Amino acid sequence: MGQEQLQFIGGARRSGSGARLSIIAPATGAVIASGAGANAADVESAVTAARAAFPGWAGLTPGARSDLMHEWARILRVRAGDLAAIESVNAGKPIRLAAEFDVPGTIDNTAFFAGAARHLEGKAAAEYSGDHTSSIRREPHGVIGSIAPWNYPLQMAAWKILPAVAAGNTVVLKPSELTPLSSLLFAEAAADAGVPPGVINVLTGTGGEAGQALVEHPAVAMVSFTGSTGVGKRVAATAAGAVKRVHLELGGKAPFVVFDDADPEAAARGAVAGALINTGQDCTAATRAYVQRPLFEEFVGRVADLMDRVVLGPVENPETDMGPLISRAHRDKVLGMVERARESGAKIVRGGRIPEHTSTAGSYFEPTLITGAAQDSEIVQHEIFGPVLVVLPFDSDDEAIALANDTVYGLAASAWSRDVFRTQRASREIQAGCVWINDHIPIISEMPHGGYKSSGFGKDMSAYAFEEYTNIKHVMSDITGTAHKPWHDIIFRAG
Ligand code: NAD
Numbered sequence: 001m002g003q004e005q006l007q008f009i010g011g012a013r014r015s016g017s018g019a020r021l022s023i024i025a026p027a028t029g030a031v032i033a034s035g036a037g038a039n040a041a042d043v044e045s046a047v048t049a050a051r052a053a054f055p056g057w058a059g060l061t062p063g064a065r066s067d068l069m070h071e072w073a074r075i076l077r078v079r080a081g082d083l084a085a086i087e088s089v090n091a092g093k094p095i096r097l098a099a100e101f102d103v104p105g106t107i108d109n110t111a112f113f114a115g116a117a118r119h120l121e122g123k124a125a126a127e128y129s130g131d132h133t134s135s136i137r138r139e140p141h142g143v144i145g146s147i148a149p150w151n152y153p154l155q156m157a158a159w160k161i162l163p164a165v166a167a168g169n170t171v172v173l174k175p176s177e178l179t180p181l182s183s184l185l186f187a188e189a190a191a192d193a194g195v196p197p198g199v200i201n202v203l204t205g206t207g208g209e210a211g212q213a214l215v216e217h218p219a220v221a222m223v224s225f226t227g228s229t230g231v232g233k234r235v236a237a238t239a240a241g242a243v244k245r246v247h248l249e250l251g252g253k254a255p256f257v258v259f260d261d262a263d264p265e266a267a268a269r270g271a272v273a274g275a276l277i278n279t280g281q282d283c284t285a286a287t288r289a290y291v292q293r294p295l296f297e298e299f300v301g302r303v304a305d306l307m308d309r310v311v312l313g314p315v316e317n318p319e320t321d322m323g324p325l326i327s328r329a330h331r332d333k334v335l336g337m338v339e340r341a342r343e344s345g346a347k348i349v350r351g352g353r354i355p356e357h358t359s360t361a362g363s364y365f366e367p368t369l370i371t372g373a374a375q376d377s378e379i380v381q382h383e384i385f386g387p388v389l390v391v392l393p394f395d396s397d398d399e400a401i402a403l404a405n406d407t408v409y410g411l412a413a414s415a416w417s418r419d420v421f422r423t424q425r426a427s428r429e430i431q432a433g434c435v436w437i438n439d440h441i442p443i444i445s446e447m448p449h450g451g452y453k454s455s456g457f458g459k460d461m462s463a464y465a466f467e468e469y470t471n472i473k474h475v476m477s478d479i480t481g482t483a484h485k486p487w488h489d490i491i492f493r494a495g
Pocket of ligand 1: 147148149150151152174175176177205206207208210211212215226227228229231232234235248249250251252282283383385411449451455456
């Protein structure tokens with residue numbers, strides 16, 4: 001699987017000009033590809049290609065762009081097996097997750113934006129002043145610099161690229177240097193569908209080298225960033241220097257609120273799936289379960305029993321439920337947070353360790369259940385990005401809402417109850433870009449994904465994404481045909 005050319009610029013694979021990168025399989029520690037990374041010179045080449053492609057791409061009819069994107073979706077369907085296999089190995093995902101979630105989600109997104117490309121909307125043209133016809137043009141920005149994380153490499157590439165190109169922009173995407181392989185295949189499929197060279201470029205390089213140069217490049221009109229809140233703040237600060245538009249999809253710390261009338265079995269199953277999906281490396285993962293006191297012990301018991309049944313193993317095995325964390329360094333970070341929680345008096349009900357049989361090979365970590373942590377502790381307030389669920393009790397509904405809102409993040413949340421008034425209140429008062437009711441995790445192409453508070457701003461997926469990737473232009477045309485317009489009298493009265 002050694003792919004030496006890790007860049008996709010101007011419609012073709014190329015070698016980078018930067019330092020050599022090794023792509024590691026998190027489940028085994030094996031090097032699966034290596035090649036030269038991108039540096040500032042490669043950013044220059046990619047942005048130049050994207051600039052050159054922009055007038056032609058933006059000038060196509062929406063229908064023509066849509067046709068190419070439908071063909072792209074068709075090719076992705078044909079290559080679904082290959083995409084799932086590479087995503088599974090490179091990101092350390094169980095093959096079931098890659099094949100049944102990441103890849104079909106990406107194909108559906110591609111098909112959705114192929115259709116949505118023909119539906120850019122705005123206010124109706126009308127004579128609002130009486131003397132003019134006002135109309136709205138929705139125009140692409142130009143070259144979009146997109147930066148993506150490692151947790152869902154293919155889906156993140158899709159979320160960044162699809163609405164941008166559907167609206168007529170061209171893109172330079174920098175995936176995480178840990179997980180570039182599926183993004184390269186995604187871009188190649190677009191080229192094979194007939195999307196012109198330069199419309200989509202992929203640069204495999206580090207954040208400090210390729211990412212920073214991309215954000216700083218004067219010809220990049222907008223920066224679309226998905227990643228941690230810390231790096232997102234830096235990216236936003238750099239972009240602010242050039243008054244660039246920024247779209248930020250940042251970290252999360254989703255609350256999972258279980259009221260005492262909830263279905264305990266449904267809530268426990270939802271919590272385990274929501275906490276362990278993608279080994280907890282999910283920005284919307286259920287991380288803080290607040291459970292009303294009468295249900296607390298039962299909920300903890302059920303979750304512990306379910307976690308005992310989760311199968312860790314090789315990612316290519318269809319029986320494997322949970323794969324490794326992305327890297328040894330990240331596993332050490334997760335372990336450190338769990339250890340500090342233990343030292344500060346929290347109870348590790350399940351897991352909390354590196355499983356013995358896998359410790360030498362991949363970066364595995366046990367499904368972990370914690371109780372007795374303080375609301376203001378690190379494990380409750382900070383993003384863990386690992387298979388760790390912390391459960392805390394609450395008494396009143398007011399307290400539950402307050403606890404759910406008590407972090408800097410606001411990406412996603414869920415509320416579990418059979419009482420419509422409670423769930424309506426939770427959906428209204430929890431500050432998050434998505435509130436699930438009696439479920440946690442499902443996403444859908446037609447609906448937006450994006451944060452409140454320090455989880456960022458702007459939306460991925462859905463027609464709402466076009467708000468980020470288009471500029472609104474007001475065109476106001478005089479319809480009186482007169483030289484002396486009545487409003488001139490406010491300014492001067494020269495007869
Ligand atoms: P990260 O912030 O470390 O890196 C994200 C990307 O930014 C990578 O491609 C990295 O190379 C690049 N980067 C790093 N420094 C840079 C710089 N100075 N300039 C430009 N680019 C730079 O995040 P990660 O560890 O790859 O991903 C995990 C994070 O992503 C978590 O915080 C998670 O919550 C977040 N995430 C958010 C969403 C969302 O939709 N809100 C989705 C997925 C992941």
